[in-house]
Amino acid sequence: MIKLHQTSYIAGDWVSPDGAEFQSKNPVTGETLQTYRSCGPAETEAAMAAAHASFAEYRRCDKDQIVKFLNTVADEIEALGDQLLETADAETGLGLVRLTGERGRTCGQIRAFAAIVDEGHWVQASIDTALPDRSPLPKPDLRRMMIPIGPVVVFGASNFPFAFGSVGGDTASALAAGNPVVVKGHPSHPATSELFAHAMDRAINRTGMPSGLFSLLQGCTNELGGDLVRHEMTQAVGFTGSLAGGRALMDIAAARPRPIPVYAEMGSINPVFIAEDALASRGEEIAAGLVASVTMGTGQFCTSPGVVVTTANTEFEQAFATGLSEAARGVLLNEKIGQSLQAAITAVTSRDDVEWLNPVDISEIEVLTPPNCVLKTTAASFLADQALQEEIFGPVSLIVECDCPAEMRKVAAGLEGNLTATVHATKKDREQLAELVELLEGSVGRVIYNGFPTGVEVCPSQQHGGPYPASSASATTSVGADAMVRFARFVAYQDMPDELLPPALQNSNPYQLLRRLDGVFSDSAIGPDAERA
């Protein structure tokens, strides 16, 4: 068992700041847990300076060292054992089964990034050899690859305390790409965050990495987040959370003297379209799947299906409403989320154009154990008021009833950006499908056929990100191999002597990479050039 310091962690030191006190709370029992204090400007400065200083040293590590380090991080997270699961369960109420699965996924993705670093292709090496005799001008030798950018600030998310937490996908991908990371831990689960810092501390020490490579700043203030994004050493930001929070960070980053990218994964309503024949032939089966998907993690998954677009079908509606009413109520992560959800349910259900299909007495709702709600509106109302496209974070889904398939396509065309869109269809429905898929791919990151949006497979072909407001940078993904390239940039070397080039670009191709060689993929070595200097 690790004895918790109840502090922050800056470049190898356990640091007690003197900022505002905050406490984590067990959302299931109401019990108050550990007390922490918020970091302030001094800790931001110390962590960023240490990160900056460690960057040059980390840059000199070869890829085997980075691979070993990442795998050791995963080992050390697993070595935290039941303490991690129990601490996180106490702080989040997510349950040991879910958290055990999330730990597996988290360590799996760290090891997947290690494997990507080991393989080496992620740097996208490209070589154009010289043509010294070309007329009218000789062509230089140009070689290009991705390199890391420097200190990255990551905001731990509340809803995935492991997978998107202090050492979640953003931290792991930034480290894998070669960057130091400073994490702002989520104030809902500070002890969980601290345990990850212990794992990082051990991994850094065991592999001889520079101590500034990782810091964890605990805190409950917006100022701390703002200071980290504004710090001149910060090169990029990773964030998973609310639209309001993500947009605030985007605005701060854009207003810097030197703007930096913010990779924020934010609000998404993940519409599910059910075509007519699918609705008629297996509406109840789809309703059951939706119930499971909506209630997963108490509706706190970023891919939770918040909108269902169908033509009218009473059986489906009833099955969906009954299923959600009968499903066990989950527990929300914290009171802030509970209060926001209650306000949102009150607001939306008071609208004349929204019907609540499985209503409960809202005055009796326990803020942390909300009802699983299904609402209904018309396509016309949905299209007329963008407020109905705002994410309601929790186990709530809105049926958008359409007159006909053409109106469903109108709804598809009117959607804002989303992480996912789903289509349920049968072969009979396919005629109308091409156009629907085309409309949906225009505004989402992932189109799912006959499935459900929750459950984000970690694999190279995953795309977790979508047009704003789903994410701040729709071309990028926060899950999968390409998450690393968010924290890298290209550099080209012109006529550089071989020994000054990074290994990925050297003549001998020591990593045996498939490189673009004069435009064509090749794993060949290149004959030694004439000595240039």
Next chain:
Amino acid sequence: MIKLHQTSYIAGDWVSPDGAEFQSKNPVTGETLQTYRSCGPAETEAAMAAAHASFAEYRRCDKDQIVKFLNTVADEIEALGDQLLETADAETGLGLVRLTGERGRTCGQIRAFAAIVDEGHWVQASIDTALPDRSPLPKPDLRRMMIPIGPVVVFGASNFPFAFGSVGGDTASALAAGNPVVVKGHPSHPATSELFAHAMDRAINRTGMPSGLFSLLQGCTNELGGDLVRHEMTQAVGFTGSLAGGRALMDIAAARPRPIPVYAEMGSINPVFIAEDALASRGEEIAAGLVASVTMGTGQFCTSPGVVVTTANTEFEQAFATGLSEAARGVLLNEKIGQSLQAAITAVTSRDDVEWLNPVDISEIEVLTPPNCVLKTTAASFLADQALQEEIFGPVSLIVECDCPAEMRKVAAGLEGNLTATVHATKKDREQLAELVELLEGSVGRVIYNGFPTGVEVCPSQQHGGPYPASSASATTSVGADAMVRFARFVAYQDMPDELLPPALQNSNPYQLLRRLDGVFSDSAIGPDAERA
């Protein structure tokens, strides 16, 4: 000969707006040329609506059609013949030789993008096949590739009226990636821009493309640019120009309800480091190369070497100063640039810590034919005042004199973002070189060894972009194959029936692409999956 309409061009129509009048002027003769009027909100709306409407139709074109279209654009630009060269020469004073070369480069890069579209790899197709029997959860089939984003706004640049003009690299890469483009033509050369619109008009008609695919809005107001960036249909912006201009567009884009990316290539001083032995053994040769590089295009190249970092060496300084004094004076593009340059020279040469090595009487300077200036300061001054790192757009270079190689590295560490950095060295210098290159690659997009920064080879390994203020998005390039990915984003398809997938992701691999197949590069087709619906 094409009869000029002296208008804008919106989706196939020649449109006369009623905004502010402006005229192009021959910078060599002073002659006033054609008169145009500025577009306003109505033209912005019309062009963006047409672009948006054309997007769906353009999306349905297969890659052969896009390839044919792009090659036809290049053909039609060439078919403009001498009229294009003469018109551009009259409006820019760049000379027929340079413009002939730039036309070749411009058509070459359009055809290069056509070849990239034809090859098909740029979409980065990746397929992870399903594992339906995986425990505890089945793995879905996921397939991912890049798709276009929609209407792109491009700002034509003054300094490369062809290569970064109305149908320059930004326009060509956006079209190649599958997007409609609305161009704001540069007010310095409206007739040149109009000729490109004629070429586009012919290419669009000859290949049956939708007319909204290209519009050219002429204008001399900042409002027009702002309106285009603010328009809700606009998905991304391409810009080459001043830091002030680029930053203004970045700020507008970041403040939108739905922020969009601005790919701005802006200020860069392109430092040239000359190591001690190189300076001693071939200082005069390097000075001669610098003279040619500084005066190229009257110093109006984005990669013009504005700073030279060396240890003290009187012979080199004299050779550089004499060479620049003796070099023919070029002509600037327009009076605005001339006035800014004169103000900048006056300001910097009035500093106590800056010496002007080849001074002339500034009161006698013709604003459009500036002197080729070499200035000198100390490393201490340079490091103490960031104002000395501001780009002076014109044939001006500042020697930063260092005490020793260690101080040169200090200067390298203190640099802001740049497009390029150059190192001149001999074998004897190499000992100190690794660290210098490491420092420089941290703040630039391209590191050049024993060469000169001007001359940006168009090839897949080119990187034209660098950390801010050199560009707004340092991970991207505005020259080379990857310029296209700025105007695309990833989308993933989960369990999608084969016939609903784009060809690049279909089982049969109709484009014979090298795809990531379960993580490994492969050009294999995939056996038909079990029918899913």
